[in-house]
């Protein structure tokens with residue numbers, strides 16, 4: 001096992017729906033905030049896909065745009081894990097001779113691969129409903145969105161209960177900062193204006209206050225600036241969910 005420079009356990013975020021909290025020296029707040037948002041979004045997309053009337057063109061157009069936003073954030077999250085987090089951990093658990101940890105980390109990548117075609121099918125379904133809506137497409141999309149919600153939920157449980165504790169046990173602060181740096185790269189200002197209210201949506205009282213404290217004053221100011229516009233768009237996309 002490698003040692004970390006900072007061994008003092010951090011206070012972690014524990015958000016609604018989170019299956020486990022990996023205690024340790026790394027601050028996993030960004031990871032838990034993203035997981036909360038993925039769970040929340042997929043529950044809402046699955047509900048919207050089955051409840052939005054086929055004739056509500058405005059809502060379907062908004063859902064198609066919103067799906068693209070969601071799936072690009074999820075894609076970036078999974079790409080960062082596959083390119084930066086799991087490879088670093090694989091090296092460390094191999095050096096420690098931990099075969100069951102290797103199996104867990106290989107499962108993470110395999111689960112990402114299983115989720116990708118479901119995401120593509122949802123994107124195609126929402127696009128079709130935005131342009132050539134019909135009952136059969138909607139019914140198919142409702143089934144695929146529910147399957148995607150359940151598949152991602154199972155993956156997140158696996159990641160939170162088995163993979164993130166490995167990060168806390170094996171990864172150094174410098175290793176985790178490489179993950180955080182990659183996670184923060186490549187976004188535009190427009191992306192940031194979406195990401196901040198998106199990350200905070202659905203968090204109430206204490207959870208929101210804790211997240212605002214962790215991410216600091218810039219996050220708080222950006223949320224204040226961006227929240228109104230984000231919520232107006234959400235009300236159109238998810239008005240039947």
Ligand SMILES: [Fe+2]
Pocket residue numbers: 031035077081159
């Ligand atoms: Fe993750």
